[in-house]
Amino acid sequence: MFEQLKEKPADKILALAQAYREDPRADKIDLGVGVYKTPEGVTPIMRAVKAAERQLWEVETTKAYTALTGDPAFLDAMVGLVLGEALARDQVSAIATPGGTGAVRQAFDLIRMVNPGARVFVSDPTWPNHLSILAHMGIEVVMYRYFDAETVGVDFSGMMADLDGLRAGDVVLLHGCCHNPTGANLNMTEWQAVVDLLNAKGALPMIDIAYQGFGDGLEADAAAVRYVAVNCPETLIAASCSKNFGIYRERTGILMAVAQDRALQRVAQGNLAYLNRQNYSFPPDHGARLVSMVLTDDALRADWQAELEEVRLGMLRLREQLAGELRRLSGSDRFGFIAQHRGMFSRLGATPEQVERLRAEHGIYMIGDSRINIAGLNETTVPVLARAMIDVGI
DSSP states (O other): OGGGOOOOOOOHHHHHHHHHHHOOOTTOEEOOSOOOOOTTSOOOOOHHHHHHHHHHHHHOOOOOOOOTTOOHHHHHHHHHHHHTTSSOGGGEEEEEEEHHHHHHHHHHHHHHHHOTTOOEEEEESOOHHHHHHHHHHTOOEEEEEOEETTTTEEOHHHHHHHHTTOOTTOEEEEESSSOTTTOOOOOHHHHHHHHHHHHHHTOEEEEEEOOTTSSSOHHHHHHHHHHHHHHSSEEEEEEEOTTTSOOGGGOEEEEEEEESSGGGHHHHHHHHHHHHHHHTSSOOOHHHHHHHHHHHSHHHHHHHHHHHHHHHHHHHHHHHHHHHHHHHHHSSSTTTHHHHOOSSEEEOOOOHHHHHHHHHHHOEEOOTTOEEEGGGOOTTHHHHHHHHHHHTTO
């Protein structure tokens, strides 16, 4: 049987990380993999998470399975974090998942189960794994315009024109905040127009929110998600705890299904539990337990929010420093968008040839579409990147 297997293309981001590790240059800079790093290049364990782990070590008495859908305290805490008081809890079905990726996969499974003919509209560009999973599952993808390379912002008119082709039962995949890979976000007026169009077409919004707290703050970053969930008949939300809690390897995520019709919540909850059983039975608990402990303890939550705000503001300072350094070197404001974008990522607008020159001549690694991880920089490496960008003609 195995002789029928075919080689699969290497994941470009992981391949880039491998090339970086093999580069002997001491002054190399990694702006590729989307993991938060301190100025020292370390992905830290957050203070509140470490404190929760100490507490858990003392009080945990069993490693038995939790509920099929995950620990109820985790589900309640995460629904509260993402949706606040925008909806009643009995309007939201939820399951714990192995990371945000697991939540995305379960959402696609639910969509395929309910409507095998549904098309999923995906922003151009998007997180590459969205497209990889959809292709693997055989779900039809329709790209909609999102990023305007000329303005280095959202091509909203193009986006709306493409979404006008929606049919009833189609799904639109949206980034809740801190768009990956561009860093360019919709404003609230644009979100409202998208919701009106989805409702008019009878399409389902699916929101992937992986960076809540990394953009404009925890509440501001959730505003669009809450607006959609309140104003659409049904909404799917995939959320990740990897970034804002720094627990990447614990694989902690949640999938929420929101229904305005409360009568549908019980059926939706049962189907989500069914999907968990088919794919991995009981979800992992360690990271979820830490998240629920942090979110339900006043002192831990306050410390977590303070550290998360330090992370957010640190990335904003790096954005402003890079935009300012490029303004100084280029004599123009054409890089001002870097300070305006939000989250870990921005797309610089470089050609693949320029990206390759940055790697070969300057030891600066980034994705081929010129997406950079802002958190891969520090105050010392920002001027290095700026000079290299000018040198290769960006």
